Amino acid sequence: TRIFIPLDSFAVANGADELCDELTHLAARRGLDIEIVRNGSRGMAWLEPLVEVETHQGRIGYGPIEPGEMEALLDAGLMNGGAHAKCIGDPEEHPFMKGQTRLTFKRCGVTDPLSLDDYEAHGGLIGLKRAIEMGGAGVVDEVTESGLRGRGGAGFPTGIKWKTVREAAGERKYIVANADEGDSGTFADRMIMEGDPFCLIEGMAIAAVATGATKGYIYLRSEYPVAIRVMREAIRRATAAGVLGVSMMGSAQAFDIEVRVGAGAYVCGEETSLLDSLEGKRGQVRFKPPLPAIKGLFGRPTVINNVISLASTPEILAKGAKFYKDFGMGRSRGTIPLQIAGNVRHGGLFEVAFGLTLGEIVEGIAGGTDTGKPIRAVQVGGPLGAYFPRALFDTPFDYEAFAEKNGLIGHAGIVIFDEDVDMKKQARFAFEFCAIESCGKCTPCRIGAVRGLETMDKVIGGENVSGNLELVEDLCNTMQFGSLCALGGFTPYPVMSAIRHFPEDFEGTPMRVA
Ligand code: FMN
Incomplete structure (x- = not known):
């Protein structure tokens, strides 16, 4: 029997590692035939650790399970998906999951993050294979056509950035994944790196095909030890399997990836400071121009993209630009992983097409505040984002609509405050x-x-x-x-x-x- 206990930081912070020890110990004592899978998180933070079991009727979830509760859970019939006060049934049928459109996060919480077989069995590597067949120019067109804009904050069209790097002269080009994720209330980058690391690897490889880059770096914040460990192991496995290396997926192109760990400066998430930091200097903002796309890391043409921008491209390449573009509103196409945090009842990650109103998100999906008091203010877009009052709750989640109200979407972090905020x-x-x-x-x-x-x-x-x-x-x-x-x-x-x-x-x- 396969039992899933997340390795995601949400779960680990709430005792998931202890639960694994408990379960291992109890299973040995009772002679149970189990396999523990350390999956990612489904994003329902308030239910972590969410323990799941694979039964004949599908997966059944229980959460939040605290250390010390494993024995009672086994007694209640965990192995067969038995009844228990904390049983949530099939996690995919949970209202929080049902309301989502999971394109980028479709595997997160479902698969074994470090199993390349599991990754392929759930649609992985199709996009990269198609990218290699299409060639760089075709990939740039596909990503441009999808309408994907950078998820790191500025919302710059990803296809145009890639085209600039593709056309820039340079004997060596780089792909840099910005995993500094410093915004308050954000955790989408962390969740995908911990829960579906091959998705970021595939996205970076697609960017490499698009631009001719041969080397990739993931600039990962030191505050994410689990993500660092999982990403490094996933890169090792992808390299051993030939997905990365001198002949990426058997193609004529070499591409490999290295994780570099930041040192905790918020400004090192800004792309030019990040490049200075990667070069071993103190992270300070560079004057622009030249753009990093022309003269970036070590003076070479460099794609620098947020983790989610890159991780969105495998699905775009696999399903086609039109499929992705059909979601969203206005110039905000596709889906956005909302990260709901602060004083909130149901916090977590909610991937959905652009266009929900702020009120629908914070009062509907999030269920209001944890304290039960009315929401007074919502800060969207990190520490540099505007505070929105209730009067602006009809603003749709869309880059332009937020800008019009003197706000920003940023990396889609949403922090909720009740009426006690000063x-x-x-x-x-x-x-x-x-x-x-x-x-x-x-x-x-x-x-x-x-x-x-x-x-x-x-x-x-x-x-x-x-x-x-x-x-x-x-x-x-x-x-x-x-x-x-x-x-x-x-x-x-x-x-x-x-x-x-x-x-x-x-x-x-x-x-x-x-
Ligand atoms: N982008 C990120 O992806 N992660 C960050 O943590 C991050 N922090 C930033 C901090 C500051 C002070 C500023 C000004 C920008 C920050 N950005 C961050 C945005 C990056 O400069 C850049 O726009 C982004 O990496 C581009 O990738 P994208 O087009 O895929 O969004």
């Missing part, structure tokens, strides 16, 4: 974050964030509130238009959205900062 503190936090994380290369970001923090402290202290808020607005204007990158450039979004949408928090009684 928006003065949140505005202060944005400046503080920028001051700590600034790379220091440009003045508006390096100095502006510090001055912003001081001025916000005066506002909080009740000192000349309206005059100081005017100063903050002026400063935000300088930061937005004068910063070298979006760290200083977007810090005004959380600050100004807090002031504009929640003015009542900036008047009246002074408060003390912890």
Whole structure:
């Protein structure tokens, strides 16, 4: 009997490794014939560790199972999918799963992440094989036609980036996967690397076919030890199987991949700082131009894409551009893995076509707050994203619709706050974050964030509130238009959205900062 206990960090943080030990021990004592599969997470964070068993009627899930509960679960008939208070039935029939369109995450939580056979049995490598048959120009056209835009934040069309690298002159080209995933409330990159690592490998290989690159790097944050281990092992297995190596999938092209571990700077997720860091330097933002596509890693043409952008391409190549493009709205095509976090009842990853409204996501899918109090604010797009009030809950999840409301989608992290949130503190936090994380290369970001923090402290202290808020607005204007990158450039979004949408928090009684 196959029993699934996720190796995903959601599950491990809640005792999954201990559950495996318990189960191994109990199975030996009871003489049970079991095989434990360490799968990825299905993304229902509140149910982790979600233990599943393969029965004649399909998979049956139980969650969240805490360490110490395994014996009772076995007594309840786990081996046959027996009744238990924490039984959720077939996980795929769960309302949270039923509402999704899983294209990129279709295998995540289902398969054994490190089994290449399992990967192929569930549709893996079809896209790469087709890419090799089509050749680079055809792949670029297919990805361009799909409408895929970068999932790392800026939403730049992936096909156009690949075309630029393809056409750039260079004896050596690189594919870099941006796995720095520093945005608050985000975990899609981690989940796919832990739960379906071959999907990222395949996506990078497709990008290599498209551009002629021969070497790939995954820049992976050090805070993700499980993802680092799983990715390294998956690369080793893909290389042993000939998927990577001197003759990628038996083709005439060489391509291999290496994992490089970051050191915890938010700004190293910015693509040019990331390249400096990969080169062994201190991560500082580079002036653009030249674009990384023309002169990137070690001065060579370089594709730098977010993990999810790359991991979306195997399905696009396997099913065709039109299939992918048919999902979504406006210029936001395909699906987006929403990551729902913060003060939330049902947090986790929800992959769906673009176009749901923010209200449908946070009140419908997420089920409101964990505290049960009304939602007051939602920050979308990481620490540099705007805070949206309830009045903007009708905004559809779409790059342009969010931009129109002075917000951003970013990497699709959605952090929920209830009515106890103090928006003065949140505005202060944005400046503080920028001051700590600034790379220091440009003045508006390096100095502006510090001055912003001081001025916000005066506002909080009740000192000349309206005059100081005017100063903050002026400063935000300088930061937005004068910063070298979006760290200083977007810090005004959380600050100004807090002031504009929640003015009542900036008047009246002074408060003390912890
Ligand atoms: N992109 C990521 O994929 N992961 C990150 O952690 C990340 N952090 C960023 C931090 C800052 C301060 C800025 C300005 C940008 C960050 N980006 C991040 C965006 C990257 O600069 C870049 O747009 C992205 O890697 C391009 O890939 P894509 O087109 O596939 O989205």
